[in-house]
Structures are given as structure tokens and as C-alpha cells.
Amino acid sequence: MPDNRMPGSNTISVIIPTFNEEARIGATLANVLPQRPAEVLVVDSGSSDATASIAAATAGVQLLQSAKGRARQMNAGAAAARGEWLLFLHADTLLPAGALERIAALPDGVLAGAFRHRFSGDDWRLRLISRLDNTRSRLTKIAFGDQAVFVRRMLFERLGGFPVCEVMEDVAFGEVLRRATTPILLSEEAITDSRKFEQMGVWTSLLRVGVLLACHRLRLPLVGRSFFNEIR
Template sequence: MTAALTVSIVVPILNEADNLPKLFEHLHQLTAKPQQIIIVDGGSIDGSFTLAQSLMTEMITIQQSAIDWQVLASSAGRALQMNRGAALASGDVLLFLHADTKLPNQAMTEIALAITQAKWGRFDVHLDSNKLLLKLVGSMINLRSRLSGIATGDQAIFVRRRIFEQLGGYPNQALMEDVEISKRLKAIGKPACLTSKVITSARRWQQHGTWHTILLMWRLRFDYWRGVSPDSLKRHYYNT
């Protein structure tokens, strides 16, 4: 990580108590360190906020404040949570990370190199499953993203902070906020499509069935393209 460029990681959480110890340990073990890590809780009812505060205290003690850790409360809604974290970020680059996603160890270094040639970018994704079909799903997500220039949140979108602020942050909508901001960023410049893979949870695919989830995701994208409201899409997404 070069001294001239700093990264703030923003992690929105909601009822992620089971994942938080693994998340904090993973971020602690990154080879190249971010300047700042901001955890933003959206009203968890499983003790996530208190647990995150406790884990933050442990990390500060272990690292002797090498990283600026913060845990914030926010209104519910991933876009609202990410914007809340971004508003308090001090890094040159913002990296938005899902709580169930792991970065490559050299992610900060790769971002520092990529951002010299692009205003924003994302990583390739690998679903944490050995099933052949889910490996294929991950490959198709990466190919689709590379061809379309659109990224999803589980690909760990990163962007120069000043660009993010110029765009007004994530749009305040219930779903597809990642697709929408990708469209706006794409209008400014092509993304850096890093081939290094983030590892993200396959839990939704496993819980609801791979083919069902594939069809659902394509249906949601099609409906969003034809103008269905994000609120309606969210109801469909969480009721299936």
C-alpha cells in the first residue's frame, strides 16, 4: 500500500452476529492494511451492534490503533448504511464490502494500482461452494460484469471518494442500489475489473436452490430494467 493513497472499508451489517468474528479476523489478517474500517449496523436484533463494538475494542488493542476502526448505528437499508459510513470516511478510496465476503490478502495493493488508471472498480467473485454449478454461476457473474461494466455489491465495489461524493453516494432505494450506482459510475468511466477473487457466501443459493436463485436474479434484473420500483423488487426478493 503506497503512502499516497488510503482506503476506507465500509461494511453494512444487519443481523450478522454469526459472521462478525470471522469478518473482523479476516480484515485483521489482510497483508496490506486499509487506513480505516467502518462497520455500519442497520438495526440488528441479534446483538450484532454490541458484538461489533466489542470486537472493535479487541482489534484496536491488538493492532495498537494501526487501523481506524469505527462502529456506527444507522437506519435500516443497505444504501443508507453505506452512505452513512462513507460520510465519515477519510480514505482517498472507498471500498464497500459485504459482511459475508472475504477480500484477497493483497486487495489494498491491487486497488492502489487499479485506481491510478480508473475511477472505480470491482473484483471477480467466487462463491464458497465446491458444487460445479455454483462455480459456473460465479464465472458467469464475472463475465457478465466484465461485458456490461456493471458490478454487484458482493464484488466489493471500490471508488475514489471524491467521485462517490460527486454522484451523491448510493441512490436511496430498497434494492439494486449497486446496479444503479454502477450505471452512474460507468457513465464517468469504465471500471477496473480485477481478476483477483473475493470469496462470498453461497448461503442464499444453498437455502433457496441454485436454479431458483438464478431465475430470481435474472427476473429482478429484467424487472428493474423495465422500470419496476425497487420497493416492489425488494418485496419479491425477500418473499421468495
């Protein structure tokens, strides 16, 4: 892909970490590509399904390989990216319409931000969780990864990228980011596939997130590894 970045322009690189996301990566790429980012980088970590082949076969997508771990994958994508803005997008999350234009139009003083969050589907419990999450994000200035976090490249590099940790790399980075700037929360909603919450159970999933946050903030080891098994 030719380097189409102009000095001082607000070009955007979209970085998508993947692992066994064949059921969703196609829709996510179809959502991103018409918005004309500078580039789309899928960073796969050894998927055993068709995720990598779908990405490789999609025009306008650069496929990279990385060691497993979302932080490692996103850092690898950022190192290869060329845009002034870096947008980190989960493989099961869809950007709102016009999202990249919205970011490109932000004034120079804005260095980072994210979108409001919404789960797919109409389950009232998931709508409630999204509202609570958006309130948390607005008050703490820390976004979860499924809010499509974006940050200017120069700041991301200065902060050293995502801390390499097993889980909660988004919160760990958000804590560092908050000390360097005040991230904004855009009103548009990024939509995350609700299947993980539905498969594990909505309230169990909410408890899982709460335990993860508590372990992170109290610097405690994760308890019960089976409790944190991945759902695909």
C-alpha cells in the same frame, strides 16, 4: 481512531453494512483487518442479534448506526470515512489476500473497480453462476455488491453516492459510475458465503436475481414481496 491519511496517499476505508450478521461478521473483520486498511467502518441498521456488539468489541473497527437499507448504510459509512479509496464490502464476503495493497497500487487514472466473484463451497452450479456473473461484469462494466466495489472518494461524492432504492442499489450505482469512468475488474476473487443460494435453492436464487434485474431495468415494481424476503 487518529486520522492517518496523508495528502495524495492511497489510503482505503472499508465500509461494511450489516443487519443480523452475527454468524459471519467476525470472519469478515478477521479477513479485512490484517490487510491494514486506513479504517474499517461497520454500519449497522438495528440488528437484533450480536452483530453490533461483535463489531464494537473488535479493535480497529468503528461502529456506526444507520437507518435500514444497504444504500443508506453505505452512504452513511462513506460520509464518515477518511480514506481516498472507499471499498464497500458485504458482511458475508471475504476479500482476496492482498486486496487492499492491490487497490492502493493502482495508477491515478483508475477511479473505480471491483474483484471477480466466487461463491464458497464446491457446488458446480455456483461455480457456473460465478463464471457467468464475472462475464456479465466484464462486459457491462457494472459489478454486483458482493464483488467488493471500490471507488475513489472524490468520484463517489461527485456522483452523489448510492441511489437510495429498496434493492439493486449496486446496479443503480454501477450504471451511474459507468457513465463517469470505466471501472476495472481485478482478477483476484472475492468469496461470498453461498448459504443464501443454498437455502433458497440455487436455481430459484438465480431466477430471483434475474427478476430483480428485470424489474430494475424495466422500472417495474417488485412483484410478490415474499419472493424477496431476506435470508440470514
